[in-house]
Amino acid sequence: xxxGFYASAAAMALTAGLTAGTAQADGHLxxxxxxxxxxxxxxxxxxxxxxxxxxxxxxxxxxxPDKELVESVIAYFEEATGAEVEYSGSDSFEQQIVIDxxxxxxxxxxxxxxxxxxxxxxxxxxxxPLPDGTADWLRENYAAGDSWVDLGTFEGPDGNDxxxxxxxxxxxxxxxxxxxxxxxxxxxDVPETMxxxxxxxxxxxxxxxxxxxxxxxxxxATGWPATDWVEDMMLRINTxxxxxxxxxxxxxxxxxxxxxxxxxFGAFARNDDYVSGGAGAVATTDFRDSPQGLFASPPQCYMHxxxxxIPTFFPDGTEVGLDADFFYFPAYAExxxxxxxxxxxxxxxxxxxxxxxxxxxxxxxxxxxxEVWMAQRGFLTPHTGVNTExxxxxxxxxxxxILLNADTFRFDGSDLMPGAxxxxxxxxxxxxxxxxxxxxxxxxxxxxxxDSIK
Amino acid sequence: MEMAGxxxxxxxxxxxxxxxxxxxxxxxxxGLLVSSFRxxxxxxxxxxxxxxxxxxQNAIVRADAPDSAKPDGDAWVITGNVSEGEGGQIxxxxxxxxxxxxxxxxxxATHKRGQQITVEANGDYRITYPEKPSGSxxxxxxxxxxxxxxxxxxxxxxxxxxxxxxxxxxxxxxxTIPATIIPILVAAFAAYALAWMEMPGRALLIAGVVGLxxxxxxxxxxxLLKLHNNIGIGKGYLGIWLAHTGFGLPLAVFLLRxxxxxxxxxxxxxxxxxxxxxxxxxxxxxxxxxxxALASFAIFQFLWVWNDLLVAKVFLGTGEDQAVMTGxxxxxxxxxxxxxxxxxxxxxxxxxxxxAVFFSLQRYLVRGxxxxxxxxx
Numbered sequence: 001x002x003x004g005f006y007a008s009a010a011a012m013a014l015t016a017g018l019t020a021g022t023a024q025a026d027g028h029l030x031x032x033x034x035x036x037x038x039x040x041x042x043x044x045x046x047x048x049x050x051x052x053x054x055x056x057x058x059x060x061x062x063x064x065p066d067k068e069l070v071e072s073v074i075a076y077f078e079e080a081t082g083a084e085v086e087y088s089g090s091d092s093f094e095q096q097i098v099i100d101x102x103x104x105x106x107x108x109x110x111x112x113x114x115x116x117x118x119x120x121x122x123x124x125x126x127x128x129p130l131p132d133g134t135a136d137w138l139r140e141n142y143a144a145g146d147s148w149v150d151l152g153t154f155e156g157p158d159g160n161d162x163x164x165x166x167x168x169x170x171x172x173x174x175x176x177x178x179x180x181x182x183x184x185x186x187x188x189d190v191p192e193t194m195x196x197x198x199x200x201x202x203x204x205x206x207x208x209x210x211x212x213x214x215x216x217x218x219x220x221a222t223g224w225p226a227t228d229w230v231e232d233m234m235l236r237i238n239t240x241x242x243x244x245x246x247x248x249x250x251x252x253x254x255x256x257x258x259x260x261x262x263x264x265f266g267a268f269a270r271n272d273d274y275v276s277g278g279a280g281a282v283a284t285t286d287f288r289d290s291p292q293g294l295f296a297s298p299p300q301c302y303m304h305x306x307x308x309x310i311p312t313f314f315p316d317g318t319e320v321g322l323d324a325d326f327f328y329f330p331a332y333a334e335x336x337x338x339x340x341x342x343x344x345x346x347x348x349x350x351x352x353x354x355x356x357x358x359x360x361x362x363x364x365x366x367x368x369x370x371e372v373w374m375a376q377r378g379f380l381t382p383h384t385g386v387n388t389e390x391x392x393x394x395x396x397x398x399x400x401x402i403l404l405n406a407d408t409f410r411f412d413g414s415d416l417m418p419g420a421x422x423x424x425x426x427x428x429x430x431x432x433x434x435x436x437x438x439x440x441x442x443x444x445x446x447x448x449x450x451d452s453i454k
Numbered sequence: 455m456e457m458a459g460x461x462x463x464x465x466x467x468x469x470x471x472x473x474x475x476x477x478x479x480x481x482x483x484x485g486l487l488v489s490s491f492r493x494x495x496x497x498x499x500x501x502x503x504x505x506x507x508x509x510x511q512n513a514i515v516r517a518d519a520p521d522s523a524k525p526d527g528d529a530w531v532i533t534g535n536v537s538e539g540e541g542g543q544i545x546x547x548x549x550x551x552x553x554x555x556x557x558x559x560x561x562x563a564t565h566k567r568g569q570q571i572t573v574e575a576n577g578d579y580r581i582t583y584p585e586k587p588s589g590s591x592x593x594x595x596x597x598x599x600x601x602x603x604x605x606x607x608x609x610x611x612x613x614x615x616x617x618x619x620x621x622x623x624x625x626x627x628x629x630t631i632p633a634t635i636i637p638i639l640v641a642a643f644a645a646y647a648l649a650w651m652e653m654p655g656r657a658l659l660i661a662g663v664v665g666l667x668x669x670x671x672x673x674x675x676x677x678l679l680k681l682h683n684n685i686g687i688g689k690g691y692l693g694i695w696l697a698h699t700g701f702g703l704p705l706a707v708f709l710l711r712x713x714x715x716x717x718x719x720x721x722x723x724x725x726x727x728x729x730x731x732x733x734x735x736x737x738x739x740x741x742x743x744x745x746x747a748l749a750s751f752a753i754f755q756f757l758w759v760w761n762d763l764l765v766a767k768v769f770l771g772t773g774e775d776q777a778v779m780t781g782x783x784x785x786x787x788x789x790x791x792x793x794x795x796x797x798x799x800x801x802x803x804x805x806x807x808x809x810a811v812f813f814s815l816q817r818y819l820v821r822g823x824x825x826x827x828x829x830x831x
Contacts, residue, residue, distance in 0.1 A: 059772060064788035088772035091784050092764070099768055103679035105689055181594055185550040289498050296499070297512035297554045297596050312788075315495045322591060 029079060030072045030372060037389040038375070039367035043080060046363060052082035054356035059097060060111030060346070063089040069379075073372045077363045083356045101126040101351050108357040112347045114415035115151055115165060116422060121351070122164045125157035128350040131358060135163045137365060142167075143382040144409060151411055152347055165347035168364045169373070170380045172399050173228050173307040173342040173412065174329040177291060180322075182299050193333040194236060198267075204302055205273045213276045213301035214269050215290025216283050216434060223427030225287045226265060226434060227414040228342065229305065233264040235340035236331050240408045247413040253421075253447035254440065262430075262439040269434055276301040283434045288313045294324065305329055307344070308378065308399055321395045328402050338407025344415060418453060425449045490798035491605040497794050510545065511601045512554055514594055517579060520587035530583040532592075537577040542600035547573040554596035565593070573597060609799035613786065618774060622782035628691060629766060629778060630759045633698035634752055640699065641706030642748065646736045648707065649714040650722060660711065666704035674700075675768050682769070689776075694769040701765070702755045713747035714740055749818035757808050779804055 034040055062070050067089045074085045088107075090096045094117060100106050101121060112118040121127045130152075138152075139145035152165030176197075183190070186207065191197040204211040216225050234243050238257050245251035246258055272278045276293045277285065277300075293300030295315050304310070311320045318324055331339055348364060350357050363369055367386045373379040375390040380400055391397045403409070414422035429442040488502040496505065515536040523530035536544065546555035549563045549571055557563050559575035569587070573579045573595060581593055613619070647653075648660055678697060679689075687693045717740065725735050741748075763780040770776045777785070783800040787793050 057773075063785050066788070067785075086773055088774065089785070090767065090772055091787070092767065096767060096772065099675050099679060102676045104683045105679060179551075182551045185552055292498050295514070297514045297551065299551050316493075 029075055031375065036375075037387050038371045039385070039387055042366040043076060043368040046077065046080035046366065046368075049081045049359050051356050051359055054083045054354070056083055056085045056109065056354070056356045056360050057107035057352075058085060058087045058109045058111065058360075059093065059100070059107040060087065060089055061091075061093040061113045062111070063091060069373060069376055072376065073369055076368060076372060077360060081356075081359060081363075083359070085360065097121070097351070106351040108350065108352045108354055109360060110349055110351045112165065112349060114344075114422075115154075115347050115411075116415055116417065116419055118165050118347050118349050119154040120419070121349070122154035122156055122162075126351060127154075127164045128353040129156065129162040129164055130166060130350065130361060134166065134361075138163075138166075141365070141383060141385055143384050143404075145382075147409070147411075148382060151416075165349050166361060166364060167345045167347050167382070168369070170343055170345040170382055170403070171308050172380065172402055173344060174232055174340070174402070175306065175308060175326040175399070176329050177294065177304045177306060177310060177324055177326045178302060179294050179299065180325050182294075182302060186302075188302070190327045191330055193330050195333055197330055201268070201274055201303075209299070210274070210276045210293075210301045211303055212268055212274050213285075213290045213293040213304045214282045215285030215287045216431060217286035218288075221423070221427060222283070223429075223431040224414070225306065226269070226430035227422070227426050228307065228412065229265040229269070230261050230430065231410070231413045232305075232329055232340075232342050233261040234258070234413070235342060235408065235410055236337065237261055237264060237335060239337065240340065240410060243410055243413065247416050249417075249450055253450060254443040259439045259443050262433060262443060265430075266433065266439060270436070279434070279436075283431045308380075320393075321398075325395070326398075328405075339405060340408040340410065341402060341406035342410055342412060343403070344412040418450075420453050421446065421450055486798050486801060489794065490609055490802055491607070492795060493606050493608065494793060494795050496604070505603055505605070508542065508600055508602050510598055512596065512598050514551075514554075514596055517581055517592040517595055519592050520583070520589045523581075523583055523587050525586075526582075530586050532581045532583075534579055535577045536573060536579055536595055536597050537599065542602055544573055544575050544577055544597050544599050546598040548596040549593070551594075551596065555598050569593070571595070609795045610803065613783070613796060613800045613803050616782065616786055618777065619779070619782055621775070622777050622779045625770075625777060626760065626779040629694055629698070629770065630756060632691075632695045633702070633759045634755045636695060637699045637702040637706045637755060638748060638752060641703055641710050641751070642741065642744070643736070644703075644707045645710035645714050645744075646732075646740050648711045650735075650740075651732060663704050663707045663711075667708060669704075671701045671765070679768060689769060689771040691770070694766060697765055697769045698755075698759050698762075702758070705754070706751050709751050710744060710747050713744055717743050746818040749815045753812060753815050756811050760804075760808050 031038060033043055058074075060070065067087065071087055074087055077083065078085050093113070097106075097110050097112075097117070098121070101110075102124075106126070110118075110121075118127065135149045135153075138149050142148045148167050149163060152163055152167060153161050154164045156162050156164075178190075186204075186209070188200060188203070191200050201211040214225070216223050218224055231243075234246060234257075237260055238246075242251055242257060246253070246255075251257065268274055269282050270279045275282055287306070291304045291306065291310055291313055292315070294302070294304055295318065308326075311318065311324065314320075314324055320326075328339070328341075331337055348361065350361065367383065370379070370381045370383050370386045371390045374381065374386065374388075374396075375392055377393050378396065380396065380403060382403075388397070388400065391400070414426050416422065417426065425446045429446045433439060433442045485502045488505055489497055492502065492505055500509075500511075513536075517536075518532050518534050520532070523532045525531075536547075544559050546558060547563075548554040548556040549565055550556075557573075559573060561572065563571045565571060568584050570582045571579065571593065577597075577599075579595060648656060648663075678700075679693075682688060682693045682696075687696070721739055722735055725739055730738070761780065763778070763784065766776075766778045766781060770778065772781075783796075783804065786796050786800065
């Protein structure tokens, strides 16, 4: 989906607020080298490179507090190598990067919130392949390294596949948010299976309350939260192989298996009793406002399925882990599909090659580049060489557990589909579906669009 | 036809319609103004129209941590105030999320863990534990309170004193002023030529200019930036001035030409007879007479450039030093753009300069709006 970066922001304990990361502005390092559980040897080894006077420009989707976080990581590269790095964020990153690369004023490195756009640029020859050996490095140092290599490998202008994208910063999407004290007051337990989750939803309805808050509104991207629901449901009723086939359209969109997944989503979103405001409110409620119902008095809903970034939109002063918490969006016990996890991530690619840009991509491989962000907030990584002791936020560590306990990890499917589908008719189709249109009809109209762009 | 000077019987209908339209336009603006003084939680939980009067609101308040309980006889007690002295009257309270308004102020509620809780109408609460409690999370208290209207200046403070806002304002002015003056200069010459200088293909040229009005500027971004890069302008002020000039010219030429063509030809003829050159006619006759049209186009162009974000991002660059005001405001909204309160406040901050420009030039705007559309009057 276009707004993949919603997912890239990740869980923030809001009490940390805007204060974290502000110390970065004057170029001082966030954590003094040599102190704490960081892998400082990887920082020291960076100093072997002398890049004084060289400049790296990076453009990405992060603004505001997120920008301060990424700059706090970049500062270590600048300090160690002497290179100057200029990061700039843009709210219209998707358009900007296309204009800049096509017109020949590309930054050195671009941070893509979704791999689909990076693949487009690679096919036009606007991305430089990553240096030889990067793929091997990923296989050795990233958990499930092969899948990260596959996700970052695109077809180049010559038609040959090459590794263009490097994943740095991963997010988990299969989370259900709730207020533990409300569960306690009502005597509800966190469900372990999808059957339990549905039983709990029914129980809440019987008690005269409303189990879910669901909102699909997101301006021009309205509908994307529903694609995450459907993807999660795909992984819970079909095999990972079928999920992959669906993403590549080998399994047509209007296959009964896909329609079943859409209807699984409908079992929640189109049930008037299940959703705060009734099913009619689902498509019109803004996704940023939808979690507010959890914190109302009396609660307007008890659960909210959303990715790890959503605490940003919780009321001021909400402490994640205490005032609000999350549990894994469970799988069916009877289906024997293990514990699938849906996720997303940002992919970094070189849009204008230079010695310093290559050095920066190498820097992203060092444990320290991951640990500095981990030690602040909202950063998950598949890098196996990092010291997880640096996590200061227990909720992030808990998310990492969900990631590690996963039997299957799959990337957000709509991010991998062609833009016209994953950031187009899939969104609008889901809005139609939430509005009452038949699942089969929606699915076949999405499939016919897909056929037309092949 | 009504006689001039007599009032139409439909005047009241006209007045009503105008009043209705004015209201239609003002209500959203007023709502935005009210929202700009509210905090984020208030905006996301209730509409702006509820902000103007006192309302009954349910709130969840956390009492002090059990760790801070003080011994009182053989019990342990925590006392405090749910509104910390600033809230209104409490009309009901509760101790579980299921029954948030189960008790009237002053009643004693017994928690299932044994502690007794009471909240007074003025917000004072008292929790009595039979044994020494522990834990750092306070008991949740649910209260219904009469909340007075509450407004804050924090949003404006955040926008006005944001880091880099001063620099961004300077950048915006650096972009806007030349990007308003240059197209006027060019367009005034072109409009005079197209209106009063006989030349072959003049009608085609005018048709071409009108045709350019409908070309969306987005299609020009990549080729234009490519051109700038190739001829060495790159990204910078010169580039954005040229871009805005180009994007503004079709409308400017069209508007000014239509105005100038309506000027009385006799004056120009007699000036020619007296031996004035085209340049002298332009400078001494046309320019002073065209002032309303020039001013109204200046307003259009100024507003458009002032509010522009996209062209600035493409042609000026995205770095911190090149950020214009709109870019800086977008930055404040964060990666996910959910901060309506900042958006509302910044709308009123960024509107200040255009409003000043508008009011200083507005008497020309009405005359200029009619430029070219009413002939022979």
